[in-house]
Amino acid sequence: MITIFRAAAYSFKKAISLCRGDRRLLADLIGSEQGGSVLNCIVLIALGCGVYGFTVGLRNGWEMGAYVAIKLPLIIFITLIVNGLLNGFLGLVLGSGIGFRKSIQFLLAGFAIMSVILGALSPVSFFATLNMPSSVDGAGRFAWHGASLLMHTCLIAVAGITAHSRLLSCVREFADSSRAGTHVFFAWLAGNLFVGAQISWNLRPFFVSPGLNVEFLRQDPFNGNFYEAVTVALKNVSLI
Amino acid sequence: MNENKPSSTRKAPETITRGVPPSISDSKSGFVPMEGGVSFSNLLSKLLRKPLSIFHELETKEVLWKIPITLILISVVSLTVFGLVVGTFSWGNQIWAAPLKIVSGLMFSALICLPSLYIFTCIGGLEARFSTVIGMLCSIVALSGLLLVGFAPVVWLFSVSSTSVVFIGFLLLALWMICVGFGFTLVFRAGKAMGMANTGHLMVWCIIFLLVTVQMTTTLRPIVGASETLINFDEKKFFLQYWSEEFQQATD
Numbered sequence A: 001m002i003t004i005f006r007a008a009a010y011s012f013k014k015a016i017s018l019c020r021g022d023r024r025l026l027a028d029l030i031g032s033e034q035g036g037s038v039l040n041c042i043v044l045i046a047l048g049c050g051v052y053g054f055t056v057g058l059r060n061g062w063e064m065g066a067y068v069a070i071k072l073p074l075i076i077f078i079t080l081i082v083n084g085l086l087n088g089f090l091g092l093v094l095g096s097g098i099g100f101r102k103s104i105q106f107l108l109a110g111f112a113i114m115s116v117i118l119g120a121l122s123p124v125s126f127f128a129t130l131n132m133p134s135s136v137d138g139a140g141r142f143a144w145h146g147a148s149l150l151m152h153t154c155l156i157a158v159a160g161i162t163a164h165s166r167l168l169s170c171v172r173e174f175a176d177s178s179r180a181g182t183h184v185f186f187a188w189l190a191g192n193l194f195v196g197a198q199i200s201w202n203l204r205p206f207f208v209s210p211g212l213n214v215e216f217l218r219q220d221p222f223n224g225n226f227y228e229a230v231t232v233a234l235k236n237v238s239l240i
Numbered sequence B: 001m002n003e004n005k006p007s008s009t010r011k012a013p014e015t016i017t018r019g020v021p022p023s024i025s026d027s028k029s030g031f032v033p034m035e036g037g038v039s040f041s042n043l044l045s046k047l048l049r050k051p052l053s054i055f056h057e058l059e060t061k062e063v064l065w066k067i068p069i070t071l072i073l074i075s076v077v078s079l080t081v082f083g084l085v086v087g088t089f090s091w092g093n094q095i096w097a098a099p100l101k102i103v104s105g106l107m108f109s110a111l112i113c114l115p116s117l118y119i120f121t122c123i124g125g126l127e128a129r130f131s132t133v134i135g136m137l138c139s140i141v142a143l144s145g146l147l148l149v150g151f152a153p154v155v156w157l158f159s160v161s162s163t164s165v166v167f168i169g170f171l172l173l174a175l176w177m178i179c180v181g182f183g184f185t186l187v188f189r190a191g192k193a194m195g196m197a198n199t200g201h202l203m204v205w206c207i208i209f210l211l212v213t214v215q216m217t218t219t220l221r222p223i224v225g226a227s228e229t230l231i232n233f234d235e236k237k238f239f240l241q242y243w244s245e246e247f248q249q250a251t252d
Helices: A002-020 A023-031 A036-060 A062-093 A100-130 A141-174 A178-202 A226-239 B024-029 B040-049 B051-060 B066-087 B094-123 B130-161 B165-193 B200-219 B239-251
Strands: none
Touching: A023 A100, A023 A141, A036 A062, A036 A100, A062 A100, A062 A178, A062 B040, A062 B130, A100 A141, A100 A178, A141 A178, A178 A226, A178 B130, B040 B051, B040 B066, B040 B130, B051 B066, B051 B130, B051 B165, B066 B094, B066 B130, B094 B130, B094 B200, B130 B165, B165 B200, B165 B239, B200 B239
């Protein structure tokens, strides 16, 4: 029991150091040859995003909270799996000297920082959720749904930008040249954003639009894609 | 005295002479001797990590054809894998037709663009062997193919999620342009490392190659989506006309 507490305290200390921007720890996480650092990052992502995801889904009940707690970390893991080969290729081709294993360690470390920030923001998100009317309440439910969507998008964006700016400086240092590091970082970012958007579309719902049912996945998760939906939405807007 | 004079106008001819260590600038650019032989796995690794060492090998070693043949092999394997993933969008005949069309179309495009690449590199001031130019072309296709394999999981994700042929078609074209862009960058770097004075002509060739490959997608249509006929050589179309028609149909 004491060992578990010690391990938990050690992980917590590591998470706090990561938030402080402890470059040595970040470099250790990335440079480590052992699988322990990868496992550490995976645990941090599962916990941080899981807790935050729970507060996102909680507005639609405990069941939805549990679903989003599972799905939010899943988006990150599936995106990294789908883009793993490509990220490794890009690291090498762009002359950074960062190969497959290192690219995964870098990105996991970046997402781990993001998850720690999101985990730290989850009490705020929880408080906000408690203060919002339930999604089944008739009056102003669309407005509250929009407000919830906007708030969480902003919080996730803040966490993502902060985490990735930390990662950028580390990639620059680690790469063969600062320029190659910058190129690789933005190539990874573009690829992960492109695929991540689609994965989140496949794993919907997260916010449950008013009038729709609470469920783990939609009946047709692979019907249509994110970019087609954006195009249709833009088309509809232009018709107004 | 004349013996020490460089016999060509190349920037650093001594760097590509066997047995002489590479200069600092060559080491920086990566134009250094290749380590580990010309096996499939080593060439694949060098293509990603130290691609200019392949051109150094082509320029300095007597074993001329091993490298291009291995590069072609890498291209065929990579493009076949990518083609199979593209074929999963429609299944049926496309599962074998798409890889076949992608591999043969790209190989044919490369073949018809080879003479112009050699001439344009000569005009640009590059004094390279014909085998090196073949190696350049093969490395463009091989590197693009490898990167396309990297994109294969992304294509698969969209092919199972989307039913729109136009969306998948434009996605594949965008990915092809990104991948071939890396290939072009590699050839520019190689040209500069080998003493190419003017890269403007190479730029023109890159545009030509890109246009040829893009037109090939229309010539060998349909590569994406089911169709009664596997090949439609009778109806001749320019790729812009074909794409605009497809786009119009999808948006109507």
